[in-house]
Amino acid sequence: MTGAEAANALFVATILVYAAAMFSYAVEYAFDKRAPKRAKALVTAGRDAGHDSEAGADLGADAPTEAPISPAAARGAGRLGLILTYLGTAALGASIVTRVIYTGRWPWGNMFEYTVGVALAGMATWLFLVSRGSVPRRLGLFATFAVTMVLGTSVRVYTEAGPLVPALDSYWIIIHVTAAIAASGILMIGCVFAILHLLKRGHDRRVSDDRPVRFPLSIAERLPDANVLERLTFKIHVFAFPLLTFGIIAGSVWAHLAWGRYWNWDPKEVWAFIAWVVYAAYLHARVSGRSAKANAPWIAILGYAVMLFNLTAVNLVFPGLHSYAGV
């Protein structure tokens, strides 16, 4: 097996493992009936020290009897999901390292490699949040879903690992592209939280209005409190925004060296500028009054839509200086 084949095998393994993790999380999400109750308990009062023990016989009691999977088994599935997420992320990392060894260069040379990097950054962010206890494990369902979609799409732009064209052969590729990838990966998780927040908010509104809750709002029943999700969304964006800013600055330093001009209004640059401005608008919206704050999650999602557009459509559709990066 050549290095490229090994990298590809690890890549396929990653997708399978993440898909299995997603399934495990789904089991926990659907059948661990303890979850919503516990989330509520955490918000209303801080005095439930005993609840953290895994035994919790009193809690098992209120599980509906018709559930095919017991809450304990569901939590087991969740633990398995987490282990699989770690494994999948390790396999993804190994796939990238194998590519590096095989090609002897930094691994962000084309659109496929870039997308894979975004997936890795996103999952690393996710695992960091889970290990710090900032997010409940079972929400891994949504993170693995997002990353599986990203990896699945990346297959469509797969490019044989090869050498770099001269303009990309610079240490600035490490600085600029790594920053852009890390920011995109973290923002992906931020976008997931913005969506979850909107789902939960919509769900809560319907419940308080005594209106029926239909799909997709119904999946929000077991999400954490809407405010908690909103704060998490904000924190992730606050972390990623300076990184995105730095990535754009590094890119323009590189553009100066490679193309003679630090800003060319090349389509890639135009859309990076748009994304940056939209995220700045998001940060403002949060502090510009109630109605603007209510719209802020939409702006965050718009921001990620622009990032995705820049990553996909701009490479494929618009001709520009960046297009030599190879699809």
Add this chain to the structure above:
Amino acid sequence: MTATLTPRKPKAAKRLRAFWRRWWHQLTAMRTALILLLALALAAIPGSTFPQRSISTVDVAGYFDEHPDLAPWLDRLWAFDVYTSPWFSAIYLLLMVSLAGCIVPRLAVHWRALRAPVPDAPKRMSILPHHRVLDGGANQGRARAVLKQRRWRTAVREHEDGTVVIAAEKGYLRETGNLLFHTSVIFILVGVAVGSLMSWYGNRILSEGKSYCNNLQQYDEYGLGAWVDETALPRFCVDLHAFDAEFTDGGPTAYDADVTYEAEGETGEYDLQVNHPLNIDGTNVFLIGHGYTAVVTYTDRYGQTQTLHQEFLSMDAALNSEGAFKFPDANVDPATGTVDQDAEVGFDAILVPTFDDSTPMLLGTEPELNNPVLALTAYTGDLGLGDGKPESVYAVNEEQIASGALQQVNDEVEVIGVGDSMTLPDGTSLSFDGVEQYAVLQVRHDPGGPVVLAGAVLLLLGLLPGLAVRRRRYWIRWNPDGTVETAGLNRNDFDGLDEECDELTAAIAPDSPPPGTHTDKSGSDQ
């Protein structure tokens, strides 16, 4: 009449002032900034969907050819100059005014806050979100030492009734960073403006062994900012000794241009590469492209020869290139000086770096010079060079062909390799002597660049504390009745305030049992 007008005048002025104040207030509101930011994002989009003159005039001309009806209308809307258009400028100028109107008052407020003592605790501290009553006492000296050690800014107040309050505040750096960040946005824009007024650039195609000097006549293409004096460009000359392109698996992996330069009597050597510009006194020389130069020799009816080194323009990534050879002063009888009829000769040519004769395709798929050929079409007659009109050096004049002034000689293109020649019916011939390389150099001077970079660095330096630092207050009060109260107040979203205040209180009064006793009403059920 006048008597009735005078009392109304101040009213009108007042109304006008009120009107302006309201608008100014509107413009500098956060919500306006939000809307302007989103508008700016929207306005930037057309710049990526339509070709832009600032990037490629050729593409814009191509768009006009393809959409002859639509293009003039789009042009009237500045669709091909989006980033200098009045509507794009209007949005960002409004944003800058709004920004300045936002920064200046905040600067004043922040300046005062930095110098004013931390405000006293409210009378009823129990209304504050984080409130504790200590069970034991607390030492004032220790409290001050602890706060100082943790770099809180403190103010101590002793009231007449015996109450002592230590007020502490932390996180001023957030507003400092925030203001620095917003100010550097303006700074960057100033740099961009300086750049557009004072920068200049020129592009030059330079074959191996050739040299050129920095003046506008010697550039193939150039652009000058409004404030640039074209006679005052720095003097220097650049000489390209050799150009080397390295290929791996059919793709280019490195370009090296071996140059010497001379400026102000000093000479130097430089290995010019992509990503490694040559800096000559603040003017940068970049390697932005390369291509092939075909070397051919034409032998005319009198046996006279002329050798041409002609640069070719690449058409694709495999460097299949187009170009032309023109011999306007061929076929002159050396004995009499008379010019033959149909004397001028021209060739349209395609240079294929790696010709594959096992396929019927003319164009090659690899940029490396493995089997270069020229595909030639010859013309004789009047090349039309003397009419003073600018014309492409990469093609024989099409108008002359259309008007019949030039006659096409061969119906089918003739493909020749290096060392071969093409013989015309009149016995003259063109021989393909070899291929050289050329480099495309861009020379650019932009005094705004360093300003923009400095602004960007400041922006980042402001952004980090502006986002990460949290401003908060903490009070500890010794009441005349002997009780000690503490309270905290968040001035930004900060999750950890409770923990931080508890930890502070524990450090200040280590003898008190751990707090956790809320003295507000909700705690009474304990």
